[in-house]
Amino acid sequence: MSEPILLDRCKYILTLDDKGRILENASILLDEGLIECVGDGCSGRSGIVVDCRGSIAMPALYNAHTHAAMTMLRGLHDDSELHEWLKYMWRVEAKLTPSIVYLASKLAVFEMASTGTAGFIDMYFHPLETARAAEELGIRAKVGPVLMEDSGFEEWRRKLRSIAGSLKGLASPIANVHSLYKVSPETVRAAYDEATRLNSQLHIHVAETRREVYEIHRRYGVFPVELLGRIGALGSNTILVHMGWAASWEYRLAVERKAGIVHCPASNMKLATAGQLPLRELLESGGRVALGTDGAASNNSLDMFREMRIAVFLQRHGYWDTGVSALHALSSAVKHGASLLGVDAGVVEEGRKADLVLLDAGSLYLQPLRKDNLISAIVYAATGRDVTHTIVNGRLIYSRGRNLEEWRREAAGITDRLSDFLYSILG
Amino acid sequence: MSEPILLDRCKYILTLDDKGRILENASILLDEGLIECVGDGCSGRSGIVVDCRGSIAMPALYNAHTHAAMTMLRGLHDDSELHEWLKYMWRVEAKLTPSIVYLASKLAVFEMASTGTAGFIDMYFHPLETARAAEELGIRAKVGPVLMEDSGFEEWRRKLRSIAGSLKGLASPIANVHSLYKVSPETVRAAYDEATRLNSQLHIHVAETRREVYEIHRRYGVFPVELLGRIGALGSNTILVHMGWAASWEYRLAVERKAGIVHCPASNMKLATAGQLPLRELLESGGRVALGTDGAASNNSLDMFREMRIAVFLQRHGYWDTGVSALHALSSAVKHGASLLGVDAGVVEEGRKADLVLLDAGSLYLQPLRKDNLISAIVYAATGRDVTHTIVNGRLIYSRGRNLEEWRREAAGITDRLSDFLYSILG
Numbered sequence: 001m002s003e004p005i006l007l008d009r010c011k012y013i014l015t016l017d018d019k020g021r022i023l024e025n026a027s028i029l030l031d032e033g034l035i036e037c038v039g040d041g042c043s044g045r046s047g048i049v050v051d052c053r054g055s056i057a058m059p060a061l062y063n064a065h066t067h068a069a070m071t072m073l074r075g076l077h078d079d080s081e082l083h084e085w086l087k088y089m090w091r092v093e094a095k096l097t098p099s100i101v102y103l104a105s106k107l108a109v110f111e112m113a114s115t116g117t118a119g120f121i122d123m124y125f126h127p128l129e130t131a132r133a134a135e136e137l138g139i140r141a142k143v144g145p146v147l148m149e150d151s152g153f154e155e156w157r158r159k160l161r162s163i164a165g166s167l168k169g170l171a172s173p174i175a176n177v178h179s180l181y182k183v184s185p186e187t188v189r190a191a192y193d194e195a196t197r198l199n200s201q202l203h204i205h206v207a208e209t210r211r212e213v214y215e216i217h218r219r220y221g222v223f224p225v226e227l228l229g230r231i232g233a234l235g236s237n238t239i240l241v242h243m244g245w246a247a248s249w250e251y252r253l254a255v256e257r258k259a260g261i262v263h264c265p266a267s268n269m270k271l272a273t274a275g276q277l278p279l280r281e282l283l284e285s286g287g288r289v290a291l292g293t294d295g296a297a298s299n300n301s302l303d304m305f306r307e308m309r310i311a312v313f314l315q316r317h318g319y320w321d322t323g324v325s326a327l328h329a330l331s332s333a334v335k336h337g338a339s340l341l342g343v344d345a346g347v348v349e350e351g352r353k354a355d356l357v358l359l360d361a362g363s364l365y366l367q368p369l370r371k372d373n374l375i376s377a378i379v380y381a382a383t384g385r386d387v388t389h390t391i392v393n394g395r396l397i398y399s400r401g402r403n404l405e406e407w408r409r410e411a412a413g414i415t416d417r418l419s420d421f422l423y424s425i426l427g
Numbered sequence: 428m429s430e431p432i433l434l435d436r437c438k439y440i441l442t443l444d445d446k447g448r449i450l451e452n453a454s455i456l457l458d459e460g461l462i463e464c465v466g467d468g469c470s471g472r473s474g475i476v477v478d479c480r481g482s483i484a485m486p487a488l489y490n491a492h493t494h495a496a497m498t499m500l501r502g503l504h505d506d507s508e509l510h511e512w513l514k515y516m517w518r519v520e521a522k523l524t525p526s527i528v529y530l531a532s533k534l535a536v537f538e539m540a541s542t543g544t545a546g547f548i549d550m551y552f553h554p555l556e557t558a559r560a561a562e563e564l565g566i567r568a569k570v571g572p573v574l575m576e577d578s579g580f581e582e583w584r585r586k587l588r589s590i591a592g593s594l595k596g597l598a599s600p601i602a603n604v605h606s607l608y609k610v611s612p613e614t615v616r617a618a619y620d621e622a623t624r625l626n627s628q629l630h631i632h633v634a635e636t637r638r639e640v641y642e643i644h645r646r647y648g649v650f651p652v653e654l655l656g657r658i659g660a661l662g663s664n665t666i667l668v669h670m671g672w673a674a675s676w677e678y679r680l681a682v683e684r685k686a687g688i689v690h691c692p693a694s695n696m697k698l699a700t701a702g703q704l705p706l707r708e709l710l711e712s713g714g715r716v717a718l719g720t721d722g723a724a725s726n727n728s729l730d731m732f733r734e735m736r737i738a739v740f741l742q743r744h745g746y747w748d749t750g751v752s753a754l755h756a757l758s759s760a761v762k763h764g765a766s767l768l769g770v771d772a773g774v775v776e777e778g779r780k781a782d783l784v785l786l787d788a789g790s791l792y793l794q795p796l797r798k799d800n801l802i803s804a805i806v807y808a809a810t811g812r813d814v815t816h817t818i819v820n821g822r823l824i825y826s827r828g829r830n831l832e833e834w835r836r837e838a839a840g841i842t843d844r845l846s847d848f849l850y851s852i853l854g
Contacts, residue, residue: 414794
């Protein structure tokens with residue numbers, strides 16, 4: 001187990017508790033992976049003491065949908081026409097090796113850990129390599145093989161079970177199914193049953209594009225979320241990713257069934273899907289809506305602070321209304337992210353898992369910072385670059401002073417190897 | 428005059444020239460405020476030599492519409508309802524003093540200079556204070572008093588002439604008129620004539636909201652840009668800010684008259700104006716469309732790299748089309764920005780003004796960086812935090828290693844003073 005950590009005299013603690021409390025000049029003591037004490041009276045023990053007089057402490061963020069190893073493809077023929085772009089992606093993906101996935105995942109994990117993300121839900125090839133990269137750095141990950149077509153089901157299930165048996169620690173298995181347009185309803189149901197059996201979740205792209213929605217309706221006479229409901233694959237262990245083009249009754253159905261939803265605003269915008277979900281309404285009616293960056297090929301960042309800002313902006317643009325607030329985005333990225341990752345975190349209070357972030361309260365880009373504009377500063381002005389420390393499960397996994405230079409150097413070596421790999425395929 | 432600067436052996440030089448050349452392992456020599464040499468053969472002289480083997484050199488960005496001193500209001504009651512929010516803004520603005528505007532402008536200039544912005548067009552009270560803050564740091568600024576209502580015209584003209592007489596160096600005067608709904612067409616025309624007489628520009632908010640557009644149409648029987656055309660106030664020295672709600676024929680008219688247009692996507696989204704302009708079509712038909720952050724109260728960042736990314740994303744979302752590219756956004760923020768600021772820059776080539784930026788090519792957040800994904804990395808992945816050096820008019824005004832800590836310290840003192848001021852008003 002890790003050493004106790006005292007976050008000593010934080011300038012601000014954004015608790016995100018029910019009362020919305022922001023503490024000033026207070027401390028947080030972490031031990032055995034949990035928050036043991038919050039407030040004035042937490043005193044140091046032997047262990048790590050972090051001087052937080054210049055820091056904002058807050059719960060860590062979760063990236064609820066990504067394809068970590070796609071950092072490898074970041075910026076690759078980015079602005080070519082969509083089908084052209086996909087051709088490049090597929091040419092590269094056809095040649096993927098475990099070691100390439102490992103290296104690319106490592107880049108992603110460097111980026112996520114250093115920008116305040118404590119865990120992510122992943123969908124990509126060679127999932128154990130991504131889990132390895134995450135575990136080496138100490139961040140949480142849900143990984144699993146991706147079911148792309150009906151004929152692959154048996155192989156997929158075999159791999160998923162094998163992974164479920166081998167993962168331990170902060171990584172856990174997830175049942176990834178690409179989509180309802182690539183996999184039949186029967187097979188999706190079988191995958192959902194497998195997820196349930198493993199005490200895991202079904203993680204599936206749903207209603208990302210208008211074309212998909214009409215294609216599903218043409219084939220099955222109902223829209224995608226309805227279809228999942230009809231086949232019995234829509235429950236609290238279903239994670240619906242994108243959902244920009246669902247119908248109002250589908251959103252209601254998803255909320256009733258307590259399904260998780262992941263909104264990926266930057267990716268949706270960059271790929272011009274034009275979709276958007278009613279974030280505020282979903283949250284206020286009890287929906288569990290987390291945020292995700294999607295892969296770095298379609299974002300091109302894994303910074304969840306940037307994602308929170310753009311989530312609010314897109315909502316306001318789409319609904320001509322400023323009703324969606326910074327706090328809505330924070331609650332998505334933090335609380336609902338934690339919920340989808342299955343972590344009892346998202347609030348700074350005793351007994352919760354110690355997944356926390358420290359931000360630089362003196363950052364030039366947040367001034368003039370005060371208690372009354374703290375949440376606004378975090379969501380609208382900050383980026384992940386303001387993160388100075390990331391703590392996951394009570395362990396200090398990133399400290400800017402200690403790690404950033406070292407990770408940069410390691411990333412440079414990875415970049416060389418990934419570029420050689422890409423040139424060998426694309427010439 | 429400043430010392431010569433050799434940007435020695437840059438890993439990449441994004442020239443943004445007509446051929447779209449990206450040079451590798453090449454140097455740039457700056458002297459007397461100009462780019463004197465670009466390529467392999469530029470050798471050092473006495474002067475400053477910057478080792479650029481780990482850098483991307485590119486033309487600097489311009490923030491073509493902001494209210495610099497509104498950094499003071501960053502995050503203030505941000506998510507309250509719009510009219511409530513405006514009430515707070517106005518209560519504070521009613522008590523503004525020159526020294527408060529100076530301090531707040533200083534914060535803004537720290538932010539802009541350290542994120543690669545070489546100049547800005549400003550609209551706010553006590554404009555000489557903003558010019559002073561800009562000049563102290565060495566960045567370009569266009570400033571002028573703001574005409575808010577007809578009755579203020581004589582006073583406004585007197586102030587503008589006085590400012591025009593006193594500004595020198597990198598600051599120059601601009602004729603700021605709030606809008607067509609606050610000022611009558613006759614007075615706007617008189618302001619335009621004054622701008623022309625001073626060899627300056629008319630800088631005016633136009634077609635920001637749907638409500639404004641219909642209000643103008645109700646009053647005058649035509650839409651805002653048409654109205655400017657009819658009264659003879661629409662020319663190459665007119666700068667139309669926002670333009671999210673203009674009609675197709677108004678965009679055509681603005682392009683025909685060679686008017687400048689400033690798109691402020693983040694501000695428009697945050698304030699839920701729902702407007703959007705056809706960026707790609709305007710640029711491809713010869714329009715001069717620059718980008719602006721608007722004030723930090725409605726953004727809440729002055730980082731033009733973030734603005735470029737969101738500009739592309741908003742376009743793609745609105746038009747369901749990926750046709751707008753990273754290069755469109757770059758050309759707005761760089762070339763058209765330079766054009767509106769009246770600077771012969773925006774391209775890395777001999778004889779141009781030396782307004783340049785260096786980015787950290789080893790940034791964790793741009794990997795894997797290669798020549799082929801360089802533009803994508805700059806627009807979609809980078810933020811202003813990747814800037815290591817900013818050069819304006821041949822002078823190195825920001826070097827991360829030298830200035831960031833010092834500016835942070837100065838910003839902390841400013842924050843204390845601004846907060847005292849706000850508390851004295853708002854309690």
